[in-house]
Amino acid sequence: MKRKFTALFFAGLLCATLGGGFDAGNTVFTKRYETDLLTDPQPLAGTVATLPFAAGVKIISLQGKWANVTATNGTGWIYLGNLADEKPAEDHSINGLQTSASATTASVAARPLDNVTAQYVQQEGLGQAAADVRWLERQSDVIGKAAVTRYLKAGGKGEYQ
Amino acid sequence: MKKAASIIALVVLCLAAFDAFAQFGFLRPNPANQGNGIQPFKMLGDLGKTLKGASGIGLQEELTIGHSVAVQIVSKYGGLVREEDITRRVNLIGKSLAYYSDRPELTYRFGVLNSASVNAFSAPGGYIFITRGLYDMAQNDDQLAGVLAHEITHVTRKHALKIIERGEFFSGIAGLASDAGTAAGKPDLTRYSQGVDQITKTLFEKGFDPQTEYDADQGAFNLASMVGYAPDGLEQCLRTLQSQEAPGVTVFPTHPPLKKRIERLESYLTAANR
Numbered sequence: 001m002k003r004k005f006t007a008l009f010f011a012g013l014l015c016a017t018l019g020g021g022f023d024a025g026n027t028v029f030t031k032r033y034e035t036d037l038l039t040d041p042q043p044l045a046g047t048v049a050t051l052p053f054a055a056g057v058k059i060i061s062l063q064g065k066w067a068n069v070t071a072t073n074g075t076g077w078i079y080l081g082n083l084a085d086e087k088p089a090e091d092h093s094i095n096g097l098q099t100s101a102s103a104t105t106a107s108v109a110a111r112p113l114d115n116v117t118a119q120y121v122q123q124e125g126l127g128q129a130a131a132d133v134r135w136l137e138r139q140s141d142v143i144g145k146a147a148v149t150r151y152l153k154a155g156g157k158g159e160y161q
Numbered sequence: 162m163k164k165a166a167s168i169i170a171l172v173v174l175c176l177a178a179f180d181a182f183a184q185f186g187f188l189r190p191n192p193a194n195q196g197n198g199i200q201p202f203k204m205l206g207d208l209g210k211t212l213k214g215a216s217g218i219g220l221q222e223e224l225t226i227g228h229s230v231a232v233q234i235v236s237k238y239g240g241l242v243r244e245e246d247i248t249r250r251v252n253l254i255g256k257s258l259a260y261y262s263d264r265p266e267l268t269y270r271f272g273v274l275n276s277a278s279v280n281a282f283s284a285p286g287g288y289i290f291i292t293r294g295l296y297d298m299a300q301n302d303d304q305l306a307g308v309l310a311h312e313i314t315h316v317t318r319k320h321a322l323k324i325i326e327r328g329e330f331f332s333g334i335a336g337l338a339s340d341a342g343t344a345a346g347k348p349d350l351t352r353y354s355q356g357v358d359q360i361t362k363t364l365f366e367k368g369f370d371p372q373t374e375y376d377a378d379q380g381a382f383n384l385a386s387m388v389g390y391a392p393d394g395l396e397q398c399l400r401t402l403q404s405q406e407a408p409g410v411t412v413f414p415t416h417p418p419l420k421k422r423i424e425r426l427e428s429y430l431t432a433a434n435r
Contacts, residue, residue, distance in 0.1 A: 081261030117228045129236035139248045140270040157389040
């Protein structure tokens with residue numbers, strides 16, 4: 001009985017570890033609205049196809065931090081940082097927020113202090129802190145994707161390593 | 162009969178292991194939970210309910226709650242350091258990490274709090290703060306990246322939202338927030354405030370349970386490594402903190418002991434170098 005319980009316990013643990021991951025043969029998922037499937041494992045390579053949000057791709061092989069994958073519309077390379085080992089669950093469209101890559105920063109960045117927070121701030125007497133947060137949003141939101149990409153390139157970070 | 166019992170046991174073990182994989186903290190008796198009505202093993206029984214709850218708060222609600230929590234953090238920690246060069250630096254490092262995080266489409270904001278204490282916080286939706294004390298203590302971009310990646314992981318894994326999901330009374334937040342701003346909708350502000358207070362109380366006083374912090378450390382290690390920052394940036398930062406701990410004084414009082422966190426981070430590095 002004890003032996004059987006031990007076997008069952010390890011079977012349970014095995015269930016926990018079958019979470020996939022970035023290994024050849026596993027299916028992983030895109031996590032951006034648009035992810036380019038590239039001809040070579042480098043950021044400036046040609047594009048084979050552009051994959052949508054949460055598209056499943058199967059890893060054929062790994063080369064450093066790049067994965068050679070097959071998707072429904074072709075085979076190519078994707079930087080591992082652009083993939084998730086679990087399928088992203090978020091559906092932003094149901095919230096009336098961003099539904100496309102181009103709308104992402106603009107819609108959220110332009111979001112004013114919404115009604116609930118505004119009432120909360122007033123009730124709690126947090127006007128100065130709310131003004132600080134608005135200042136932060138302005139400072140932060142001017143650093144968009146282009147600035148981050150320049151920073152990554154200059155520092156040899158992300159897919160530019 | 163025996164066979165049926167074995168099958169049931171296996172299913173229970175699989176569910177337990179799955180939950181442990183998702184968030185091990187649910188299964189551990191946590192001193193921070195004593196007296197607040199949270200029963201870890203009841204959580205196991207309510208696995209289905211918990212998983213449903215995890216998707217019960219939509220993005221709009223998350224952003225609303227996060228905004229309020231961010232305002233509370235700024236208020237509690239001396240306001241914001243309004244220096245553009247410092248703010249730009251933490252945003253470039255933070256956004257370079259967030260770009261490769263599990264939720265890259267969120268709009269992240271990184272700010273420095275005008276406090277000499279050494280701490281860092283995140284609010285749902287992507288607001289992340291470090292204190293001036295911690296900013297000054299970090300010796301390079303790698304250490305800053307380690308700290309910011311830890312906070313980003315709290316956001317991407319929705320650790321703070323899971324606090325209010327654990328509070329049954331707050332199950333109606335989605336409806337409250339989504340009704341706001343409409344003529345018909347009259348949000349119950351008292352109830353909303355209770356939910357925000359529940360998060361800030363955890364952030365400022367109780368802290369997340371240890372497993373949640375270890376989870377954020379591991380996520381930080383993976384994310385910083387992926388983006389190309391030194392994998393031991395967070396570990397270096399914690400070692401600096403450890404060297405400044407005086408007898409009887411605990412740095413990061415809302416976090417697990419530094420020694421244990423450093424040991425775990427070392428083990429990740431060892432495993433990665435194999």
